[in-house]
Amino acid sequence: MTMTKEQCFEQLLLGKTIKSESWLAPIRDKAGERAQALNFPTARHDDWRLTDLSPLFQHDFHPVDSYASLSPADIDALLIPGSIRLVFVDGSFASSLSDLKPAGAGVTVSSLVERSGDAQVEANFARLADFEQDTFAALNTRFFEDGAFVHVTSETAVPIHILNVATKRETPSAIYPRCLIVMAANSLATVIEDFAGQNDGINFSSAVTEVVLGEDAQLHHVRVQREEKSAFHIGHCAVEAASGSVYTSTSLAFGARVSRHDLHVTLRGEGAEATLNGLALIGGRQIADTHTRIDHASPRCISRQLHKCIADGAAHAIFSGKIMVREGASGTDSAQSSRNLLLSGKAHIDTQPQLEIFNDDVSCKHGATIGQIDADALFFLKSRGFSEEQARNLLTHAFAAEIIDRIPVPSLVESLDRTILERVNGADGAGK
Amino acid sequence: MIKEGSKTLLEVKNLHAAVEGVEILKGVDLTVRAGEVHAIMGINGSGKSTFSKVLAGHPDYTVTGGTATFEGKDLFSLEPEERARAGLFLAFQYPVEIPGVSNSALLRLAYNTLQNERGLEELDPLEFEDLLEEKIKVVEMDPRFLSRSVNEGFSGGEKKRNEILQMAVLEPKLAILDETDSGLDIDALRIVASGVNQLLTPDNAVIMVTHYQRLLNYIVPDYVHVMSGGRIVKTGGKELALELEARGYDWLKAAA
Ligand SMILES: Nc1ncnc2c1ncn2[C@@H]1O[C@H](COP(=O)(O)OP(=O)(O)O)[C@@H](O)[C@H]1O
Ligand SMILES: [Mg+2]
Secondary structure, eight states: OOOOHHHHHHHHHHOOOOOOOTTTHHHHHHHHHHHHHHOSOOTTSGGGTTOOOHHHHTSOOEEOOSOOOOOHHHHGGGOOTTOEEEEEETTEEOTTTOBOTTOOTTEEEEETTTTTTOHHHHHHTTTSSOTTTOHHHHHHHHHOOOOEEEEEOSBOOSOEEEEEEEOOOSSOEEEOOEEEEEEOTTOEEEEEEEEEEOTTOOEEEEEEEEEEEOTTOEEEEEEEEEOOTTOEEEEEEEEEEOTTOEEEEEEEEOOOSEEEEEEEEEEOSTTOEEEEEEEEEEOTTOEEEEEEEEEEOSTTOEEEEEEEEEEOTTOEEEEEEEEEEOTTOTTEEEEEEEEEEEOSTTOEEEEEEEEEEOOSSEEEEEEEEEEEOOHHHHHHHHTTTOOHHHHHHHHHHHHHHHHHTTOSOHHHHHHHHHHHHHHHHTTTSTTO | OOOTTOOEEEEEEEEEEEETTEEEEEEEEEEEETTOEEEEEOOTTSSHHHHHHHHHTOTTEEEEEEEEEETTEEGGGSOHHHHHHHTEEEEOSSOOOEEEEEHHHHHHHHHHHHHHHTTOOOOOHHHHHHHHHHHHHHTTOOGGGGSSEETTTOOHHHHHHHHHHHHHHHOOSEEEEESTTTTOOHHHHHHHHHHHHHHOOTTOEEEEEESOSGGGGTSOOSEEEEEETTEEEEEEOHHHHHHHHHHOSHHHHHHO
16 A cells, blocks of 8 residues: 555554553653654754655555564574573563563563663663654554663673564554663673564654763674564663763664664763764665764763764665764763775765864864775785675675674674675676 | 796786776786795885785675786685685784684684595694694794684784794795785894795795885895785885885886
8 A cells, every 4th residue: 555645644644542550641642742743853854854754655554453472482582591681572571581580680571561660761761762853753652562671770682682672464564662771870782782673574663762861881782783674673772871881882774675773872970971883774765864962061071972874785874974063062082983995886875973062172073084995905805715795795794793793792793793694695696 | 045947936918907896907917936025015005915815715895907927826716715726925014813722723723624635644633733833833933822713812923923834834836925024123124034934945936015114134035026006016126115215106106
């Protein structure tokens, strides 16, 4: 069924009735109103100017009302051995696939609905993810079914894996993954948010994540978007870092026909640090858009950013990275680098650094490059017996590895490495 | 070593080649048989690297005339990787850096590609480690260089040694060493030369491209060829190198 943009949006707004706690119900109502008022972004929105959402509008997305039951074998390839695991299937918590046993003292990992009475949930939910200005955040806030709640009060070495799986359904589905991470003062953890699909299913995932870091807390937040290439993925993540805290994000976009990730980090307290590592690796007709904003709202905060896009086929990758330095944020130290690799003449990469600086006493470095596979390296590899394809794969993988290798979970790095090598070996290659 | 009746590996006849429309090679003839060591000497710009790269199949260079066969096969009908798999190896004058690919992974993948080609078993990373342990002795390389990205942050001498390590692992039938000696201090030169000497067998051959004679003190050539203006203008024995050292190249230019 072919839809118009208006019909597509109306269908999403229909949603379904969801019962909520008394504190949450008014938030949902307000979010619903905002979504209706905002509607889909258009090319007139500066932040969406480059993102072609039209493939999304062609589908009739339905809320999920009956849940597929997946067996452990269905998700086996996605697992991270030894992790604390929370699994959501089409937005609904799947306790039988989850494994909370490895969670030690000082680590609470649960379904958000189960903990909706928790003071931390009530205090932080929808506080950072701004649904007033963002349609997709509004839709999520209105219609999310369940989500993950992670509350860490100590230091934990056990990775926390939040796995969102979209199944293939008879009609295209609308799914609203939600996640709230609260890191208490001095806590330390690694959280992996993971988005995957099955069997070329057509789903629209609109995810919202909120991260609160207390004083001197440290979080490595990994995000793996490996949805089916028939899927649509819009993610919105808002982070607030208190003084002395260290937020590290390593975010990968491999999947989806069209994907978008907005990452907003506010360095709220003095001396907070953020490191943002990003990689988009796409081919075919995929579109992957990453918009980040690092807000230096306090003195002496540090931010480091390395974003890489690799585009093959007729793919389009977009990176827009804004660095804001507020008045009074003296001693700001920020560096941003955008490095991009075009694998085909038809692929296309847009990169735009944006600096908004309201302070003199700052160091803000930024740079962007767009290149192709190095011809000398290619010839060198061929002269050592590698075929053109093998040589290109190796070089592409090497370019991606700099980001992947920053993930502090070796088994995940290994499995992503394999995915990438298969992917660059596979049907997404230059020919397509 | 020159031996009566040994197999011809490379036969180049009247080779012409151009880069960006400019003819650089203007009729090169060269025959290399198994067991032989050849030196090609000549001043900068005489076409030595061009000749090496044309043989290896560099896409920037166009063959405009002449022929080259490798073990009887038409070399120019083969892709660069097919030439490598057939046993041709080029040690680059300026080795490239490849960030993100470890030296050991590169060597293992390249080795296994060749094993495949030869119908032999591939080695898994552990088995390959054992093989590599032996091979790095040939160039006296610190094992720590194996886990580093290919040539990234290597000194000039380390890069050249790394090329010879690749040669040691891939065991080519014909290796062309393009100025492998330049930029090396005397110790590194000795190590590289001894590495090459260890790899020489009656079944393979080496072409050394150089413009100094000092390398030839360590690897003794059977033939010395002088290239000038894109042609080989004189061929002699190892004593020709000494003569070049003493007299320079100008007298040959006049002769050509
Ligand atoms: N890629 C290239 N583009 C343009 N000119 C080249 C290229 N490679 C070689 N040449 C030219 O060909 C000639 C021979 O160079 P080269 O083969 O590198 O000589 P040698 O190795 O003997 O010093 C020089 O005049 C050089 O400028
Ligand atoms: Mg040269």
